[in-house]
Amino acid sequence: MDLTPSTREEMAAVLREASAAGRVVDIRGAGLHARRGRPFTADEVISTRGLTRLVDHVPDDMTITVEGGTTVQEVQGAAAAHRQGWPQAPAEPSATVGGVLAAAVSGRRRLRFGPIRDSLLEVVVATGDGRIVKGGGRTVKTVTGYDLPRLLTGSLGTLGVIVQATLRLWPLPMAETWFGATGDDAAMLDLGQQVIADLHRPTAIVASPGALHVCLTGVPDDVVAPPGMQPGGEPHGPVGAGLVQVGVPPVALPALARRLAADGQDYEAWLGTGICHVAVASAGEVAAVRDLAALHGGHAQVIDGDDPLRADPFGPPPPGADIMRRIKDAFDPAGILCPGRFAGAEAVPA
Amino acid sequence: MTTAATGLADRLRDLLGPDRVLEGDLARSLYSHDGSIVDGACGLVVLPETTEEVSACMRIAHAAGVEVTPRGSGTGLTGGAVPLGGGLVVSLARMRAMDEVDVANSCVWVQPGVLNLDVSTAVAHLGLHYAPDPSSQQACSIGGNVGTNAGGPHCLAYGVTVQHVMGVEMVRPDGEVVMLGGVAPDPPGYDLRGVVVGAEGTVGVVTRVLLRLTPLPPDVRTMLLDFTTVADASAVVQGVIAEGVIPAALEMMDRNMTLAVEEFVHAGLPTDAAALLLVEVDGTEAEVTTATAVVERVAREHGVRTVRVARDEDERALLWKARKTAFGAVARVKPSYYLHDCVVPRTKLVEIMEAIGEITEREGVMCLNVFHAGDGNLHPIIALDRSDPDETARAMRAGDQIVRACVAMGGTLSGEHGIGVEKREYMPLVFDHDDLEAQACVRRAFDPSGRMNPDKVLPTGTRCGEVGLADAQVPEGTWI
Numbered sequence: 076m077d078l079t080p081s082t083r084e085e086m087a088a089v090l091r092e093a094s095a096a097g098r099v100v101d102i103r104g105a106g107l108h109a110r111r112g113r114p115f116t117a118d119e120v121i122s123t124r125g126l127t128r129l130v131d132h133v134p135d136d137m138t139i140t141v142e143g144g145t146t147v148q149e150v151q152g153a154a155a156a157h158r159q160g161w162p163q164a165p166a167e168p169s170a171t172v173g174g175v176l177a178a179a180v181s182g183r184r185r186l187r188f189g190p191i192r193d194s195l196l197e198v199v200v201a202t203g204d205g206r207i208v209k210g211g212g213r214t215v216k217t218v219t220g221y222d223l224p225r226l227l228t229g230s231l232g233t234l235g236v237i238v239q240a241t242l243r244l245w246p247l248p249m250a251e252t253w254f255g256a257t258g259d260d261a262a263m264l265d266l267g268q269q270v271i272a273d274l275h276r277p278t279a280i281v282a283s284p285g286a287l288h289v290c291l292t293g294v295p296d297d298v299v300a301p302p303g304m305q306p307g308g309e310p311h312g313p314v315g316a317g318l319v320q321v322g323v324p325p326v327a328l329p330a331l332a333r334r335l336a337a338d339g340q341d342y343e344a345w346l347g348t349g350i351c352h353v354a355v356a357s358a359g360e361v362a363a364v365r366d367l368a369a370l371h372g373g374h375a376q377v378i379d380g381d382d383p384l385r386a387d388p389f390g391p392p393p394p395g396a397d398i399m400r401r402i403k404d405a406f407d408p409a410g411i412l413c414p415g416r417f418a419g420a421e422a423v424p425a
Numbered sequence: 426m427t428t429a430a431t432g433l434a435d436r437l438r439d440l441l442g443p444d445r446v447l448e449g450d451l452a453r454s455l456y457s458h459d460g461s462i463v464d465g466a467c468g469l470v471v472l473p474e475t476t477e478e479v480s481a482c483m484r485i486a487h488a489a490g491v492e493v494t495p496r497g498s499g500t501g502l503t504g505g506a507v508p509l510g511g512g513l514v515v516s517l518a519r520m521r522a523m524d525e526v527d528v529a530n531s532c533v534w535v536q537p538g539v540l541n542l543d544v545s546t547a548v549a550h551l552g553l554h555y556a557p558d559p560s561s562q563q564a565c566s567i568g569g570n571v572g573t574n575a576g577g578p579h580c581l582a583y584g585v586t587v588q589h590v591m592g593v594e595m596v597r598p599d600g601e602v603v604m605l606g607g608v609a610p611d612p613p614g615y616d617l618r619g620v621v622v623g624a625e626g627t628v629g630v631v632t633r634v635l636l637r638l639t640p641l642p643p644d645v646r647t648m649l650l651d652f653t654t655v656a657d658a659s660a661v662v663q664g665v666i667a668e669g670v671i672p673a674a675l676e677m678m679d680r681n682m683t684l685a686v687e688e689f690v691h692a693g694l695p696t697d698a699a700a701l702l703l704v705e706v707d708g709t710e711a712e713v714t715t716a717t718a719v720v721e722r723v724a725r726e727h728g729v730r731t732v733r734v735a736r737d738e739d740e741r742a743l744l745w746k747a748r749k750t751a752f753g754a755v756a757r758v759k760p761s762y763y764l765h766d767c768v769v770p771r772t773k774l775v776e777i778m779e780a781i782g783e784i785t786e787r788e789g790v791m792c793l794n795v796f797h798a799g800d801g802n803l804h805p806i807i808a809l810d811r812s813d814p815d816e817t818a819r820a821m822r823a824g825d826q827i828v829r830a831c832v833a834m835g836g837t838l839s840g841e842h843g844i845g846v847e848k849r850e851y852m853p854l855v856f857d858h859d860d861l862e863a864q865a866c867v868r869r870a871f872d873p874s875g876r877m878n879p880d881k882v883l884p885t886g887t888r889c890g891e892v893g894l895a896d897a898q899v900p901e902g903t904w905i
Contacts, residue, residue: 135663136770136801158669179611184799192616193588208863212837212855214768216585216800218623219838219855220882221864225587225619246669249715275643275709294895296711324608326529349610372611393614394603398870399766405866405889417614 081125083238091205094409102232104171108178143173160190162188173237179229192228200235203407233407251296255307260336263287280346313341315354317380323373446470463504470513484600495626497569505846537568553638556583574623576841578674581799585621592635628871642707651698658700659774664723675799682793689754692747759808766833766842788823802840865889
C-alpha cells in the first residue's frame with residue numbers, strides 16, 4: 076500500500092483500511108515535531124508529503140488554502156509575492172503546515188501576533204476511520220458551528236490527519252528588525268522587562284543565557300534599537316538531547332528563567348507570553364523542570380526528545396480528560412491514530 | 426407543570442429560596458424570548474449567584490433529567506438563549522462579580538453576568554481595556570459573549586472573543602466543576618477552552634471567565650468618509666488593507682441606515698451619501714500618522730466626498746455612538762427587525778451589496794445595512810412590523826435568499842452572533858453530513874445526556890453516530 080497518499084481521498088482510504096485491519100499508524104510531515112508525546116509503537120508511518128497543493132490563494136482576502144504537506148516556506152513564499160506573510164508560523168521553513176498545526180507550534184512573534192491557533196480559519200481532516208471532516212470556514216471571521224480548527228490544533232495526529240488548512244495572512248510590515256544584547260542573565264532579563272514596559276506591542280522579547288533578542292515590527296520610525304541593544308539576528312534556540320516547553324503566567328517567567336540560569340540550563344524565555352523552552356538531558360531533568368514550572372504556577376511538556384525522555388511527556392492528566400477521551404473515540408473509533416501518545420496511564424489517579 | 430417538574434421547583438427553592446426561582450407566567454414568558462424573533466417555552470427560571478449554586482442547580486436538573494438553557498443578558502439575535510422545550514433556564518444575570526485585576530499578567534477573572542462594557546470601564550485607569558466590543562456592549566454579558574464567540578468593530582485588528590478568553594470555569598451538565606485553560610499558556614491536551622467559546626451554551630454553564638486585557642493604544646484616530654456609491658466605499662475597504670494597513674475598525678453604513686441613525690443621534694452624518702465608512706486606526710503615533718495618510722490617499726483615489734477626522738474624544742464618541750446605536754435606530758423605521766450575520770470574503774462586498782439590494786427590492790421590504798466591512802461581516806437589517814404577517818413572510822424570504830447568496834459567494838452563516846435556533850437549518854449549506862456528525866460528537870463528548878441547550882446550533886436530526894461512543898476503545902487509565 077502507498078503510505079504517501081497524494082489526495083485526501085487516498086489518505087482517507089489508507090486510514091479506513093488501517094482501522095479495519097487494526098494497524099496502528101503514525102503520521103509524518105517533515106518529521107520536525109515527530110518526537111512529541113508518549114512513545115508508542117506504530118505498524119506503519121503515513122506521510123503527508125504527497126499532499127502539497129496550493130488549493131486557493133486570495134491575496135485580497137488575505138487567506139491561503141493549502142494541503143497539509145505544504146511547507147511553511149511554500150506558504151511564506153506564496154504570501155510574500157503579495158507582500159503578505161504568516162507571522163504566527165515558527166521559523167522552520169521545511170516544517171509542514173499540517174505538522175506545525177498538529178503540534179501547535181507557535182513562532183517567536185507570538186507576543187504581537189498571537190499563537191498559531193489564531194491563524195487557522197478552516198481545517199479538513201481525514202479521521203481515523205477514513206471520513207473527511209471539515210470545520211471552521213474560509214472567511215476571516217466565523218462562528219458557524221463547533222470550533223474544530225482549535226480542537227485539531229495541538230491534537231498531535233490523534234484525531235485525524237490534517238489534509239487541508241486555510242490560514243489567515245497578514246500584511247508584511249513596513250519594517251522589522253531583530254536587536255540583540257549580551258550580558259549577565261539577570262541584566263538581560265531586566266532589560267527585557269524594560270522593553271515590555273517602554274514599548275507598545277513589541278513583537279518578540281527572547282531571553283536566553285547571557286543574551287536578549289528583541290524583534291520590533293511596524294513603521295520605520297518605531298523600529299529602532301531599544302537602549303543598550305544593536306541590530307542582530309534571530310536567536311537559535313536552546314540545544315540539548317531534549318526540549319521541554321514550559322508555560323507559566325507571564326509575570327512569573329523572569330523568576331523561572333533566573334532559576335534555570337542559576338542551574339546552568341540552556342533556555343529560551345519568550346518574555347511577555349509565559350512560554351519558555353528548556354534543553355534537558357534526562358528524564359530527571361524533565362521532572363525537575365516540571366517541578367519548577369509548577370512552583371511558578373504553570374506546566375511543562377516535552378516537545379522533543381528520544382523515547383526515554385518522553386516516558387512522562389505531559390505530567391498530570393488535564394481537566395476534562397474524559398471529554399477528550401470521548402472526542403478521541405468519535406474521531407478514531409478503532410484507536411489506530413498514534414494511540415497512547417496523549418496517554419498518562421501512570422499519572423492517572425486510581 | 427407535571428408533578429415531576431413541581432418537585433424540581435421545590436428542590437430548587439430549597440436551594441435558592443423562593444425569590445430566586447421564577448415560575449410565574451410573566452417570568453416564563455419573558456425568559457421564552459431573547460433579542461431574536463424566536464418564541465420559546467420556558468418551564469422554570471433560576472437565578473444562582475455563585476458557582477456552587479449553579480453546580481447544585483445542575484445536579485438537581487441532572488437528577489431530574491431536565492433540559493437546561495443558560496442565559497446571560499438575553500440580547501442574542503439567534504434564539505440561542507431561548508428554551509424550546511419548557512426546560513430550566515439558568516440565568517447568570519446575578520453573577521456580576523469581578524476579581525481584582527491581575528495587572529502583571531494583564532487579565533481578570535469575571536463572573537458571566539458582568540456586562541461587556543463594564544470590564545473596559547473598570548480597567549481603564551490601569552491603561553487597559555477588553556478588546557471585543559459588540560454594539561450591544563452596554564447590555565450584553567461576558568457569559569453571552571463567550572457563548573456566541575462575540576465580535577465587534579474592533580475585532581478586525583484585535584480578534585474575536587476566543588482570542589481574549591484565556592480560561593473558563595464551567596459547570597458540566599452533571600454539576601461537576603471543571604477549569605479549562607488559565608493564565609499559563611498552552612496547557613497539555615486538546616484545546617477544550619477553544620471549543621467551549623462559541624458553543625452557545627450547549628456544553629455546560631460557564632461560571633467564571635479569565636479575560637485577557639489589552640493595553641490601550643497610545644494614539645488613535647477616527648475618520649468618517651462618505652461616498653456617492655457603495656462600490657467606491659467597498660474599493661476603499663479593499664484598497665486600505667491591500668496597502669498593508671489593518672485598521673482597528675472599518676465599518677460601513679448605507680444610506681437607509683444613515684438616515685435612521687442621523688434622525689436619532691444627530692451626529693452630523695451626511696444623509697445624502699450612498700455609503701459611509703467609519704475608519705479607526707490606532708497604535709503608536711508614527712503608526713497612526715502613517716495609517717491615516719494611507720486611508721486618506723486611498724479614499725481620495727476612490728472619490729471620497731469628505732474626510733471628517735474626529736477632533737477630540739467627544740467627537741470620536743459621537744461617531745461611535747452613531748455606529749453602535751444603529752440597531753436601536755431601526756425602531757424609528759419599523760417596530761421590529763430581522764437580520765442575518767453572514768460573512769463574505771472581503772472581495773465580494775460590492776457583489777453581495779448589489780444582491781441584497783435586488784433581493785429586498787424584489788420582496789418589497791426595507792433593508793438597512795451597517796456592518797463590519799473590514800472582515801466582510803454583514804448585518805443586513807430587514808425592518809418589519811411583525812403584526813403584518815405578509816410583511817413578516819416577505820422579510821423571512823428575503824433573509825433566506827440573502828443567506829444563500831452569501832454562501833454562494835464563498836461566505837458563511839455567522840460571523841459573531843452564532844447559529845442558535847434561527848440559523849441551524851442553514852448549517853447543511855456549509856457543512857456536509859460527516860462534518861455535522863463530527864460536530865455532534867464533539868458536543869456529545871461534553872454532554873452525553875443531550876440536555877444542554879438542546880435543538881441549538883446543529884440542524885434537526887443531526888446525531889453523533891453509534892460509532893465509538895461507548896468509551897470502551899481507549900484503555901482504562903489513559904487520558905486520551
